[in-house]
Amino acid sequence: MKRLCLFVIALGLAVDTQAQVTPPTFRAGVDLVALNVVVTDSADKFVTGLAQTDFSVFEDGVQQEVSFFGASDVPLDLAILLDTSASMTDKLGTAQQAAIGLVSTLRAGDRICVIDIKDATQILFPMSDDTDGARGAILATTARGGTALYNGTYLAMKEMAKLRRSAADVRRQAIVVLSDGADTASLMSYDDVLDLAKQSGIAIYTISLRSKFEPVRASRYFSQSDFAMKSLAQETGAKSYFANDVTELAAIYSSIADELASQYALGYTSKNPRMDGSYRRVIVRVTGPGARTRTRNGYLSARTR
Numbered sequence: 001m002k003r004l005c006l007f008v009i010a011l012g013l014a015v016d017t018q019a020q021v022t023p024p025t026f027r028a029g030v031d032l033v034a035l036n037v038v039v040t041d042s043a044d045k046f047v048t049g050l051a052q053t054d055f056s057v058f059e060d061g062v063q064q065e066v067s068f069f070g071a072s073d074v075p076l077d078l079a080i081l082l083d084t085s086a087s088m089t090d091k092l093g094t095a096q097q098a099a100i101g102l103v104s105t106l107r108a109g110d111r112i113c114v115i116d117i118k119d120a121t122q123i124l125f126p127m128s129d130d131t132d133g134a135r136g137a138i139l140a141t142t143a144r145g146g147t148a149l150y151n152g153t154y155l156a157m158k159e160m161a162k163l164r165r166s167a168a169d170v171r172r173q174a175i176v177v178l179s180d181g182a183d184t185a186s187l188m189s190y191d192d193v194l195d196l197a198k199q200s201g202i203a204i205y206t207i208s209l210r211s212k213f214e215p216v217r218a219s220r221y222f223s224q225s226d227f228a229m230k231s232l233a234q235e236t237g238a239k240s241y242f243a244n245d246v247t248e249l250a251a252i253y254s255s256i257a258d259e260l261a262s263q264y265a266l267g268y269t270s271k272n273p274r275m276d277g278s279y280r281r282v283i284v285r286v287t288g289p290g291a292r293t294r295t296r297n298g299y300l301s302a303r304t305r
Contacts, residue, residue, distance in 0.1 A: 032068065032267040033059075034164075034201045035284065035295045036172055036237060038259055042290035046262035048072075050286065057268055058283045059298075068267030074172050075109035076260060077127055077163060078102075079156045080134075081177040082141055083117050083209075088180055089143040091209065091246040095178060096138050098249035102176065103134050105257035113159070114138055117152040117177075118145040119185045127163060149179050150186035150193045153232075157193075157200045172265050173202045174238070176256055178249070180209040182225035190228045194235065198279065199300045203238040205256050206230070210244050237296040270301070277303030 035057070039047040052069035080099055084092060103112055106129075114125035114137040125137035153175065160173050183190075197204060206229035226242065233240035239259070241252045272280065281298040 031269050032170070033064075033270055033282070033299060034068075034170065034173075035266040035268075035282065036174070036201075036203045037264040037266055037284050038237070038262065038294045039264065039286055040292050040294070042292075046258070047286075047288075047291055048262055050264065054287050055264070055266060056285045056287075057266060058285070059268075059270055059272065059280050061281075062271055064268040064271060066266055066268050068170055068265070070170070070265040071263070072261060074170065074263075074265040075111070076106070076172045076174065077111050077113070077160060078106065078173075078260070079113040079115060079127075079160060079175045080138070081115045081117055081152050081156055081175060082138065083147055083149065083177075083179040083181075084141045084143050085118055085147040085180075085184075086144050087147075091180065092141065092143045094246045095209075095249055096141065098253050099138050099178070100135050101250055102253040102257055103131050103138070105254075105261070106131055107261075111171075113156070115152055115156055116141055117148055117179070119148055120145075121148055121152040121155050123155075123159070127159070146185035147179060147181060147183055148185040148187075149177070149183040150188040150190060153177055153193050153204070154188045154196060157196050157202055160202055161200050170265065170267060172260075172263060173200075174205065174260060175202055176205045176207070176253070177229075178207040178209065179225075179229070190232075194232060195300070197232060197236050198296075198298065201296060201299060202236060203296070204232050204236045205238045206233045206240045207249065207252055208240070208242045209246060209249070210242060235297050237294050266295075272301070275302045275304040277301060 041047050057064045057066055111127045111129050112134040113127040114134050116122045116124050125134050156175050208229050230240040278301050279298055280301055284293045284295050286293055
């Protein structure tokens, strides 16, 4: 806990002391390369009901032995990140209700975390299966200040990675982050966030809420933000969404919920024993005509200290 506090202070983030996570006492293996895999057909419909033998996993061209496989029975840890900066004032109520709709789709065994993004990042609700508490935390958000988007995403990944290391069971992990503009207040950079994303194995779904009232002079700045959101989702095997109106959020959150419910969870221990910190490309293939897979592009291997 002290290390978490030092980490937060160093980033200049504000974390509610009541929202700090108490790690479980169990330990799980950390060598498992975890993959969240989405399979679709030629019509872009989710393919469910597949077995472990239908999947082949390759790392840098070398086929790996899948040691863990699961589908809808693998519980989910989900972090909802809400941009509650001043620019969200007239949109926050609708955004809150859409996020609550996503919370309502969680199943038994799933857990939820709510993180508020302003100038400072605050964990409003730590990872828990208490969906009523999560709804209350979402409704308690207020709009003010700037947007520390990268700080919030980085903190969410750090918290979830810590939970994974201390967990006894294998859990799927995902982050859904909503923002209506570019980062204006982070100390962390996009490169910092992307590097951590390559290590964490967490699927990051990004929602960019565009505003028709933004001045034309900001178009270049916002296109850079759009690129960052899109590439972060793509690298982690998730999807990016771009909404022109806040009323589109409910449908977007519903689409994300459908995808999370259709994921497969795969895990393997790499046949490459080198601990050199290199980036390793991962490809997942499925037998059957027209089947397409989506997962993270790869991961950064551990480095010997």
